[in-house]
Amino acid sequence: MIQHIQFDGAEAIQASNGALVMTIIPSFGSNVISLVDVKTGQELLVKPESFSALQESPILHGIPVLFPPNRIEGGTFSFEGETHEFPINEIGKHHIHGFVYDKPWRVVTEKEESGIITIETAIQLEEPAIYQHAVIHLTYELEGQVLRQKAVVKNEGSKPFPWGIGYHTALLFDERNAAFSLTKTNQWTLTDEAIPTGKLEETDPFEQVNLQNVPLDDAFAAAASENKAVVEGEDIRLVYRTDSAFKHWVVYNGNGREGFLCPEPYTCITNAFNLDLPADVTGLRVLQPGEEDSVTAQLEISYPQ
Template sequence: MKDNATERVQLEAGALRLELAPAVGGAVAALYDVQDGARFDWLRPATDDALSRRDLFAMASFALLPWCNRIREGHAHFGGREIAIRAGHPAGPSGRHPLHGIGWMRPWRVAQAAPARTLLELAVDADAQWPWRFEASQSFELDPSGLRCTVALTNRDTAPMPAGIGHHPYFPHRAGTRLQTTTAAMWRGDSEVMPVGLEPTAEVARLRHGVRLSELDLDNNFTGWQHAARIDWPGSSRALEMSADPPLDFFVLYCPSGADHFCAEPVSQCTDAINLADRYGPGEVGGTVLAPGETLSGSWTLRSAR
């Protein structure tokens, strides 16, 4: 059912609750369970104030498309067309590298709604910033054990379009939070979080064995991801398993020191993939080219772990 006061769509399955904010970038506003009257947040919840202000950075999660992460200085060329993201688009620390695509900045339409399933849709016309017309959808399916989300991006233009998809969940960083995931290498970033080198770093080894997130301070892309991650909150004896299907073959970890949240993101390309593609292979930067009418889709899940 829809709560018009806060512009939320609410789904339920067993003890699990999902709240969506279609008008705020088609974002997830909250994902939590209620057991014995107590609420436990799986994702960092958006407040009513954040929703009313449409504070994109305060949502629980949102879709990344038609590119993931950053484009260097908002400029790239592809197929004789120029990508030129104007100043004012949300950007990184330097303010020069626009973030997270276009979808999270637009209101989405509720195309289907059921107690445990909702489909959101988006249509975007070509313009001087992103010169391809596209459509997108997010399918949210809830069951008592977890959430499955499928993101789809379709090229509705007359020319091939570069494409990337993913999701950007914000998890609570509670005391003692641990993360375990297996990857092959990490893109080192410069002071503006732009990729400068790919290495099997110490962080790769630590994450493979599981690490307390309080020991890390990262905003990095990882390659060779094995499509699974485990989050443990020892103080609550609770844990989550996140999994993803191809083409969500890359993993981003945003874990700022001292913050009350972190982001573990399943994505189909690394930062600035469109500008790096002429120097690196698809296994290193990812990304897809969609022919007119072609669709790129990928699913990721969150489930309670034992």
């Protein structure tokens, strides 16, 4: 079932398939602000208390779309001999999280067929100049106990552009009782301002780790296959699975006792635009004129025996 509802005065779409109830606000980042598991009645995401709360803190609610993800050091980079500048919006030094998470998206498709609910939205970027001909289509599908996210990025211009996409997925997380696992290979060494130095180090695996009082704002290289983050609670298990295009994870949980966890899948690492490393390491992609590319992630809900 698909309904058009009001969320604190904002137009929203609510979709329910009997297993999950999803709420999207297309006009503000096409953000999935709520995902409820029907069997347990649990809200799975950090849902904003109001639309103004979402506007004030757009990155820590729901599933914000980051294009490109995380920081661009100094808000500047060079591509094919030309210097590009992004607006400085973090600690007066860097650009962070891109250009679509708080912008209006248009609704392209709403349908329910063969047991799958599909909501597709799209955005034509207007700024910065390098992305003036970038178009992103974002398709959410509800199928059983799975929320699938497919992003298609298109270059409708006459010049190539570098790109990356990520999701700042904010999950409710009970640090006292929940465990966290993550498929990863190495950890990126970061500066005090969370910019990768270009070095990767081996780290211990995350296997059913208790994160109570363990603050994280760390970046990891993802596993080449079976890439996933897993949250296991007392009566529910959530698996966040991605395709191989997502080469990195950033994991953020504030001070480790705030009741949330953000396992953030990225196709390219923070500041990939400026790192002097191969694209197969950073994940940075380039779209030529007329080309498009797609990436997929999904949240899967199950119940421990």
